[in-house]
Amino acid sequence: MSAEATVVLKLSNVESAYGPIRAIRGVSLQVIRGQIATVLGSNGAGKSTILKTISGIIDPRKGSIQFKDEDITARDPALIVQRGLSHVPEGREVFPLLSVHDNLVMGAYTRKDRDGVARDMQSVYGYFPILKERAAQDAGLLSGGQQQMLAISRALMAAPELILLDEPSLGLSPRLTREIFEIVIRINRERGTTFLLVEQNANMALNVADFGYVLENGRIVMEDTCERLREKEDIKEFYLGMKETGVRGERRWKKKKTWR
Ligand SMILES: Nc1ncnc2c1ncn2[C@@H]1O[C@H](COP(=O)(O)OP(=O)(O)O)[C@@H](O)[C@H]1O
Numbered sequence: 001m002s003a004e005a006t007v008v009l010k011l012s013n014v015e016s017a018y019g020p021i022r023a024i025r026g027v028s029l030q031v032i033r034g035q036i037a038t039v040l041g042s043n044g045a046g047k048s049t050i051l052k053t054i055s056g057i058i059d060p061r062k063g064s065i066q067f068k069d070e071d072i073t074a075r076d077p078a079l080i081v082q083r084g085l086s087h088v089p090e091g092r093e094v095f096p097l098l099s100v101h102d103n104l105v106m107g108a109y110t111r112k113d114r115d116g117v118a119r120d121m122q123s124v125y126g127y128f129p130i131l132k133e134r135a136a137q138d139a140g141l142l143s144g145g146q147q148q149m150l151a152i153s154r155a156l157m158a159a160p161e162l163i164l165l166d167e168p169s170l171g172l173s174p175r176l177t178r179e180i181f182e183i184v185i186r187i188n189r190e191r192g193t194t195f196l197l198v199e200q201n202a203n204m205a206l207n208v209a210d211f212g213y214v215l216e217n218g219r220i221v222m223e224d225t226c227e228r229l230r231e232k233e234d235i236k237e238f239y240l241g242m243k244e245t246g247v248r249g250e251r252r253w254k255k256k257k258t259w260r
């Protein structure tokens with residue numbers, strides 16, 4: 001970490017549960033301003049729970065969450081958005097009966113700077129021209145990929161410093177996933193927006209992100225730069241499906257079909 005690196009988000013020992021199910025157990029992680037961080041983990045590892053706890057949808061049982069200079073642990077989700085932290089949920093959750101344009105307007109509901117909102121609307125249409133073409137259509141009529149683009153754009157309309165991105169690749173073709181990640185990288189570079197991306201698609205996420213955490217059964221079991229994570233043998237074997245020989249590896253690979 002360089003001397004200028006600023007931690008924008010910091011989780012310390014966070015634990016969240018659904019009744020008796022302890023979904024995340026003592027998660028500590030940090031995100032550096034201007035970077036893309038990723039949490040990798042298979043289905044049920046606790047990725048979405050981490051993001052829901054950060055954005056205030058779930059209150060943690062233990063631990064604390066710091067965003068910039070403020071403790072945001074268990075604060076009101078609307079206040080957290082206002083502070084500059086937006087959440088793109090798993091499954092997109094666009095408003096299906098509102099037009100594409102009105103979905104974007106909803107994303108800006110906490111803002112009062114009309115000129116800024118109009119500028120950002122043009123900017124997201126620049127990133128995703130298909131949304132401009134479909135501006136008047138109901139969002140429910142968009143394809144899965146287009147809904148993902150709209151969900152990211154709606155988050156951008158809040159003018160966030162940090163975007164929490166929950167499995168954008170879910171249900172999308174590799175080509176479409178790559179297209180969306182290319183825009184995420186552009187948004188990161190051009191606007192300086194910081195991202196915390198959670199993914200089952202380790203291959204894709206490790207190519208996009210700067211720093212990665214590996215989550216298993218609600219615990220962080222590994223953390224490193226993505227460059228180094230890509231080289232680690234156990235990541236290659238179990239998360240990237242690169243082990244071609246050996247019965248053990250193959251069997252595991254079949255079990256974890258969701259790892260592409
Ligand atoms: N609303 C819920 N009620 C009860 N258990 C849940 C709920 N949401 C998630 N879980 C459980 O919490 C654990 C972590 O889930 P989740 O955070 O959704 O994982 P991931 O996003 O990595 O797939 C899983 O065991 C899951 O079954």
Ligand SMILES: [Mg+2]
Nearest residue numbers: 047048049090
């Ligand atoms: Mg999830």
